Amino acid sequence: MKSKGRGWTFPVLLFFVWGFQLGRSLQTERISGSAGDVLEDDPVGRLKVFVYELPSKYNKKILQKDPRCLAHMFAAEIFMHRFLLSSPVRTLNPEEADWFYTPVYTTCDLTPNGLPLPFKSPRMMRSAIQLISSNWPYWNRTEGADHFFVVPHDFGACFHYQEERAIERGILPLLQRATLVQTFGQRNHVCLKEGSITIPPYAPPQKMQAHLIPPDTPRSIFVYFRGLFYDVGNDPEGGYYARGARASVWENFKDNPLFDHSTEHPTTYYEDMQRAVFCLCPLGWAPWSPRLVEGVIFGCIPVIIADDIVLPFADAIPWEEIGVFVAEKDVPKLDTILTSTPPEVILRKQRLLANPSMKQAMLFPQPAQPGDAFHQVLNGLARKLPRDKSVYLKPGQKVLNWTGGPVGDLKPW
Amino acid sequence: MKLSALQNNRRSNSFRGASLLDSSVDGSIKSPAAIFWLVLHGLCCLISLVLGFRFSRLVFFLLFSSSTTTPPINLFSTANSFTETLSLHTSPPPNLNLTPLIPQNGVVTSSGVVVGRHGILIRPWPHPNPNEVMKAHRIIERVQEEQRIQFGIKNPRTIIVVTPTYVRTFQTLHLTGVMHSLMLVPYDLVWILVEAGGKTNETASILGKSGLRSIIHIGFNQRMPSSWEERRKTENQMRLRALRVVRDQKLEGIVMFADDSNMHSMELFDEIQKLKYIGALSVGILVHSGNSDELSSVIVTQKKDEVVGAEDPSMPIQGPACNSSGQVVGWHTFNSLPYEGKSATYIDDKAPVLPSKLEWSGFVLNSRLLWKDAEDRPEWVKDLDAVDRNGEGFASPLFLLKDTSVVEPLGSCGRKVMLWWLRVEARADSKFPSGWIIDPPLEITIPAKRTPWPDAPPELPPDVKVVNVDEHVEKRPARTRSSRSKHRSKRKREAKLAADVSAKHSVEN
Numbered sequence: 001m002k003s004k005g006r007g008w009t010f011p012v013l014l015f016f017v018w019g020f021q022l023g024r025s026l027q028t029e030r031i032s033g034s035a036g037d038v039l040e041d042d043p044v045g046r047l048k049v050f051v052y053e054l055p056s057k058y059n060k061k062i063l064q065k066d067p068r069c070l071a072h073m074f075a076a077e078i079f080m081h082r083f084l085l086s087s088p089v090r091t092l093n094p095e096e097a098d099w100f101y102t103p104v105y106t107t108c109d110l111t112p113n114g115l116p117l118p119f120k121s122p123r124m125m126r127s128a129i130q131l132i133s134s135n136w137p138y139w140n141r142t143e144g145a146d147h148f149f150v151v152p153h154d155f156g157a158c159f160h161y162q163e164e165r166a167i168e169r170g171i172l173p174l175l176q177r178a179t180l181v182q183t184f185g186q187r188n189h190v191c192l193k194e195g196s197i198t199i200p201p202y203a204p205p206q207k208m209q210a211h212l213i214p215p216d217t218p219r220s221i222f223v224y225f226r227g228l229f230y231d232v233g234n235d236p237e238g239g240y241y242a243r244g245a246r247a248s249v250w251e252n253f254k255d256n257p258l259f260d261h262s263t264e265h266p267t268t269y270y271e272d273m274q275r276a277v278f279c280l281c282p283l284g285w286a287p288w289s290p291r292l293v294e295g296v297i298f299g300c301i302p303v304i305i306a307d308d309i310v311l312p313f314a315d316a317i318p319w320e321e322i323g324v325f326v327a328e329k330d331v332p333k334l335d336t337i338l339t340s341t342p343p344e345v346i347l348r349k350q351r352l353l354a355n356p357s358m359k360q361a362m363l364f365p366q367p368a369q370p371g372d373a374f375h376q377v378l379n380g381l382a383r384k385l386p387r388d389k390s391v392y393l394k395p396g397q398k399v400l401n402w403t404g405g406p407v408g409d410l411k412p413w
Numbered sequence: 414m415k416l417s418a419l420q421n422n423r424r425s426n427s428f429r430g431a432s433l434l435d436s437s438v439d440g441s442i443k444s445p446a447a448i449f450w451l452v453l454h455g456l457c458c459l460i461s462l463v464l465g466f467r468f469s470r471l472v473f474f475l476l477f478s479s480s481t482t483t484p485p486i487n488l489f490s491t492a493n494s495f496t497e498t499l500s501l502h503t504s505p506p507p508n509l510n511l512t513p514l515i516p517q518n519g520v521v522t523s524s525g526v527v528v529g530r531h532g533i534l535i536r537p538w539p540h541p542n543p544n545e546v547m548k549a550h551r552i553i554e555r556v557q558e559e560q561r562i563q564f565g566i567k568n569p570r571t572i573i574v575v576t577p578t579y580v581r582t583f584q585t586l587h588l589t590g591v592m593h594s595l596m597l598v599p600y601d602l603v604w605i606l607v608e609a610g611g612k613t614n615e616t617a618s619i620l621g622k623s624g625l626r627s628i629i630h631i632g633f634n635q636r637m638p639s640s641w642e643e644r645r646k647t648e649n650q651m652r653l654r655a656l657r658v659v660r661d662q663k664l665e666g667i668v669m670f671a672d673d674s675n676m677h678s679m680e681l682f683d684e685i686q687k688l689k690y691i692g693a694l695s696v697g698i699l700v701h702s703g704n705s706d707e708l709s710s711v712i713v714t715q716k717k718d719e720v721v722g723a724e725d726p727s728m729p730i731q732g733p734a735c736n737s738s739g740q741v742v743g744w745h746t747f748n749s750l751p752y753e754g755k756s757a758t759y760i761d762d763k764a765p766v767l768p769s770k771l772e773w774s775g776f777v778l779n780s781r782l783l784w785k786d787a788e789d790r791p792e793w794v795k796d797l798d799a800v801d802r803n804g805e806g807f808a809s810p811l812f813l814l815k816d817t818s819v820v821e822p823l824g825s826c827g828r829k830v831m832l833w834w835l836r837v838e839a840r841a842d843s844k845f846p847s848g849w850i851i852d853p854p855l856e857i858t859i860p861a862k863r864t865p866w867p868d869a870p871p872e873l874p875p876d877v878k879v880v881n882v883d884e885h886v887e888k889r890p891a892r893t894r895s896s897r898s899k900h901r902s903k904r905k906r907e908a909k910l911a912a913d914v915s916a917k918h919s920v921e922n
Binding site: 024164252329 | 531733
């Protein structure tokens with residue numbers, strides 16, 4: 001009997017040792033956020049989405065007028081529409097749908113330089129909502145509480161690029177009850193509605209894949225950043241742009257050999273990010289930045305300098321463990337903060353970044369792949385179900401103010 | 414003039430600005446206080462134009478330093494006061510370490526993040542701190558180490574380096590080069606140095622500076638001969654002596670041959686870790702000529718041969734030749750035909766020194782091939798003593814193989830050159846201070862030509878001969894010339910080398 005016992009414990013011990021070594025040699029770590037281990041959930045079967053058929057002047061014609069909308073940072077609204085049209089979660093029967101999607105491309109009116117003008121967007125949105133509320137009964141049933149809209153512009157549904165103006169306007173009154181899918185996220189901000197889903201800005205997946213370098217290229221740049229420090233055209237003195245944070249980075253560290261930062265546009269931008277340990281992601285005119293997506297794809301630890309920012313899919317991805325958050329008032333001490341990070345913490349962050357599901361969740365690939373940003377949006381929508389019955393309004397009950405907002409918004413589009 | 418100056422400050426090229434100059438200009442015409450401020454502002458503008466910076470901000474800050482929150486004199490209706498001209502007294506100058514300004518009627522959200530103009534925070538001494546820089550470098554090293562562990566070579570093997578050497582003027586130069594390369598190798602290393610003429614303190618003192626842990630220093634009981642042909646043979650015997658040590662001590666690892674005058678790149682050591690049994694690398698052959706006329710004549714003849722299809726006169730390579738499926742089908746060797754009859758015979762000849770057909774340094778072996786009774790020893794390898802029956806050595810490790818098709822090509826089939834072969838030596842009778850330490854200090858010094866000495870040539874001691882060197886010679890860019898002529902006692906260069914050479918001569922004589 002004794003020998004039998006010994007014979008049994010030895011293989012178990014061996015198994016544990018092997019398991020421990022296997023864990024040690026794993027190059028990635030599982031990611032689980034505040035909502036649990038939900039990054040790899042499959043939304044199919046958990047919700048049904050009905051896509052309204054709007055006249056093409058709301059979507060196709062706009063895109064035809066300016067095809068640049070497919071490549072800029074706000075292209076998520078267009079690709080979301082295309083994804084939903086062919087997704088298994090789509091249902092053609094609106095009675096069984098949990099969520100309703102309105103395909104209106106509000107961010108496709110571009111200047112010659114490619115920047116979107118938001119001046120007509122509120123009117124476009126109003127017009128679309130008036131259409132769906134008069135042609136289908138589902139909007140009036142809940143006054144939009146089971147509808148979601150993709151508003152990827154700078155300040156989301158406030159529809160303005162300038163923060164003070166956006167705050168003055170506030171969220172479009174008609175969208176008060178709907179769920180907004182937007183890139184903007186800042187805590188306690190007028191333009192971030194409770195229950196919004198934050199998504200990353202669109203970054204072209206093929207372009208980034210084309211610039212990958214061998215992973216054994218040693219990371220020799222400590223901190224990397226390319227972009228403006230002073231927006232000379234709009235704020236030459238500094239202090240307004242980025243709340244002075246970017247200017248502070250430049251003034252404090254312009255002669256520091258650890259910081260590889262400049263305003264150039266090198267062709268090797270993506271390759272350089274893969275050779276850097278930290279990539280700065282400071283706020284600009286809005287707190288979010290495509291650098292976050294690029295940093296995650298290229299394994300460069302993002303250093304987020306934006307107070308109170310809400311990062312994409314914050315309930316699914318534990319950003320505090322992946323990136324480094326620096327308060328704007330601590331920017332002069334940025335080098336101390338970064339160099340005093342223990343190496344084990346840095347290596348752990350790199351392991352989390354290397355997790356392929358992390359990279360997948362930041363991208364909008366065509367065609368859609370499991371675990372990508374489209375699926376994370378659907379997962380986020382699915383997590384809001386089942387709904388409280390009180391969202392369904394009694395007949396005759398009206399909550400929304402159809403004539404609220406600036407007078408200019410009321411003009412028909 | 415002042416009004417137009419004000420209007421010129423409007424930002425006309427962007428739609429983000431909201432200038433309130435209209436209202437303030439109207440106000441200024443109406444109230445005398447506003448006129449006073451306008452006049453003052455104009456004065457400040459003029460002074461700033463002259464000085465070149467906005468001194469007015471500094472002045473106002475110093476004057477009103479306690480009252481950064483005093484209400485603005487002029488009316489502003491919103492917090493976004495883009496008027497840079499009239500906002501001087503409310504916004505802090507950017508170069509001082511201040512807390513962000515909260516505008517009077519600015520929008521403050523409940524989170525404390527304020528919209529509006531903020532100060533640019535700059536610490537008192539915005540320059541790199543050396544401690545931080547060192548910490549960052551350590552972090553980078555750790556990250557790179559982790560990268561190497563994850564993506565680099567798994568289970569790296571020990572590298573056994575075989576170097577034949579002997580004491581001569583250029584030994585320190587060559588050996589230090591190899592030593593420093595080996596010190597940078599991130600893998601375990603065993604360095605077997607075979608020294609012709611027996612072990613000496615000279616060599617040992619060079620090695621002592623390396624910090625390498627495993628050095629096997631063996632003496633070889635023959636002196637190094639003075640002709641290149643003989644030297645090659647002796648070196649081969651020395652290498653075999655080292656291989657016997659590998660066999661007898663059953664050293665485990667990859668054997669590479671690093672001649673002391675060769676140059677190795679770090680990628681070489683990563684590449685040879687891919688070895689299975691025996692591998693071949695491409696070696697870049699650097700053939701210098703003692704006499705530049707001869708070199709140019711060689712190049713000219715090679716260019717003529719180019720039409721016929723001979724080798725490209727750029728640096729020749731010795732190494733494996735592969736077919737399209739990556740197997741070794743032949744060898745690229747050095748084309749010595751253009752140098753027929755012009756190559757060096759003795760070590761200090763002025764002629765080009767040519768490599769042998771296939772240099773040992775282009776080969777790497779698995780040490781197990783040499784062991785006497787290894788179980789997994791392949792059958793195509795012959796025993797070392799069987800090939801080297803009479804102790805005369807052999808010219809290349811290929812002689813150890815029964816079948817040369819087992820050679821693995823390394824460095825993407827020989828396309829990547831990671832080491833270079835060169836032979837540069839001083840005259841056979843040249844002397845150098847032992848250990849390169851000049852002790853006792855020199856007595857005779859010759860003043861340099863360019864110091865403010867009188868024009869009359871200085872008195873020289875009788876045992877030093879001065880020869881007027883051809884100006885033409887000085888302009889030749891070939892670096893090897895200086896190394897060879899430094900030690901010629903009969904030639905003397907002007908200016909810079911004069912002092913050194915004469916100093917050496919005084920020691921030698």
